[in-house]
Amino acid sequence: KAGVTQTPRYLIKTRGQQVTLSCSPISGHRSVSWYQQTPGQGLQFLFEYFSETQRNKGNFPGRFSGRQFSNSRSEMNVSTLELGDSALYLCASRSTGTNVNEQFFGPGTRLTVL
C-alpha cells in the first residue's frame, strides 16, 4: 500500500499570501488529521476530518481552515500568511474501526513565509 502523500513538499510564500496544502491518505483510510510542527511549539493539532466532516479542531486562528473530499483526500488552507506560520505541516491518516489504531504520517510540507 502506498503511504500518506503530501504535496507540495516545499513551499515559499510571502506575508499576506494564502496557501493550500494537499494530503492523500492511505487507501481505505477515512480519517485525516493535520498537525503543525515548529521548533518553538512542537507538534500541535490543527484539525481532524472524517467522512468529509470536521470532527475536531485545535486552537488555531480562523485563518487556518481545511476540508475533506469524498475520496478522503484533504486540503488545508492558510490565508493572510504570517511569518510565524513557517512550519512543517504534517498530515496523518488512520484506519477506522473499533480499535484505537495508530495514525500514519506523511512526509510533510515545509512552508516558509518570508
Next chain:
Amino acid sequence: AQSVAQPEDQVNVAEGNPLTVKCTYSVSGNPYLFWYVQYPNRGLQFLLKYITGDNLVKGSYGFEAEFNKSQTSFHLKKPSALVSDSALYFCAVRDEGGATNKLIFGTGTLLAVQP
C-alpha cells in the same frame, strides 16, 4: 487536561548499550499512549502503542516500552542501540475528549547514538 512530558531534550548513548527515552503522562481516564520517531526531513513513523493489556509493549525496529500506571510513565527502551537509531522521538497520548483521534505530543527527545 491530558498531557505527556519528555523530561530530556537529548539522550546520548554508545552503540551497543541499552537506551531509554523517558515519557510521563497525565490523563484522567485510561491512557492510549504512542511512540513515534522522526528522522531528518521526514514525517513521523509509528513505533508502538499501549491501549490495554500487557504492560510491556513490543514495537518496530527492536523497540519496546513499559507502561507503569503507578508512576504514570511509558518509557521507550531498546536493549542494544544502533547508530541508525539516532533520531527525534515523540511520546503521545490520545485526547480523551469524545470521538477523536487527536494526539497530544511531548516536546520530543533527540537520541544520539555514538559509534
